Amino acid sequence: MEDSSSIFDKLLEEDGIFENKEILRPSYTPNRLPHRSKQVNEIARILVPALKGETPSNILIYGKTGTGKTVAVKHVGRELEKKGEELNVDCSVIYLNCKVVDTQYRALAHIARHFDKDVPLTGWPTDQVYHELKDALDDRKKVATIMLDEIDRIIGKSGDDILYNLSRINSDLERSKVSIIGISNDLKFTEVLDPRIKSSLGEEDIIFPPYNADQLRDILQQRAERAIKEGAINSEVIPLCAAFAAQEHGDARRALDLLRVSGELAEKNGEEIRPEHVRKAQEKIELDRVLEVVRTLPTQSKVVLLAIVKHQECDRNTLTTGEVYEMYKKLARKIDIETLTQRRITDLISELDMLGIINAVVVSKGRYGRTKEISMNMSIDEIQNVLLTDYRLQNLKDYCPSTQTKL
């Protein structure tokens, strides 16, 4: 071999623009949370009885995605455990993400395992897990705060038994106490709860409002100072990332992603981060989001979308619901799936519009009634590639129906 150095050596030597990229990732928890002191203090005020061995009220926390709910509860949880150690009071904090731990069994098992109980992750009767958990909690005096993030996921999948069991556990415990913090970005999820559970869980409500552009700027500034090398970022970049993310319902995660992806694009070109990198990053993130949504669409919606894409390939003009339906029928017949009615397809088109994959505008055709004009401003090639990874749609790869159905 001519050159025995590792293929990574050169890359490692390259002088990147990041001091520490991890600081821009969602998993990083900063010590200070700008513009969240009100909410942090409010959670702390509700949890403080735990440090006196008393039961704190249960809390429901609402707010749109990226408004700092998770980072705030974890921050307060860490401080609570620390203070508990100092005062010699056992305040345990258990954090569960219900998107991952999405059944009652798994949730109870996870909490029991947190207290070193050897509960398998499947297989036992739920009652047995409940009793193990009760024993684990009661083996010595403690106050346990259980944080259920994305709580609507577990309710949607497994009903509200978990909340019922966790809220009744206090009456079965002799020494210990449990309080629950539920976190959700769906304001309406409590509507499906049993009224008793709803009032017990929502003893205290805290709302996390969206951030505005100025607040996002402060959050980004704080992270960028430690994540990006001095002089590697143009002064317009942070305000631009903040402005873009503020338009998207004030999402701090989106703002941080934008800054990180802008940095990666700049680094690839060996440049400092400039506004054009932010604009490219915005497009890339939006396309990635759309492709992810496309990948998980039900088959019928995928065929409708492919009908729109195939049309757009031949003709970049907007098209009507009727034209999409004609194309959809041909594609559905070709791959032998049930052909839905035009009315159902109109609904699926509205859903695709709501997901931000297509644009559908209702237009009046005078006495011929109303129709939708459909267009796409995403890259149709990339969308088509993702659609064709679905094995049911693969036969449509080279299918090129004639567009003669247009009058």
Ligand SMILES: Nc1ncnc2c1ncn2[C@@H]1O[C@H](COP(=O)(O)OP(=O)(O)OP(=O)(O)O)[C@@H](O)[C@H]1O
């Ligand atoms: N006030 C803040 N200061 C610093 N970083 C913040 C702040 N608010 C949010 N962040 C950061 O933004 C990202 C998203 O925050 P977080 O996960 O807490 O949002 P969330 O409201 O729980 O969103 P979701 O509902 O999608 O889970 C994280 O990287 C977090 O560190």
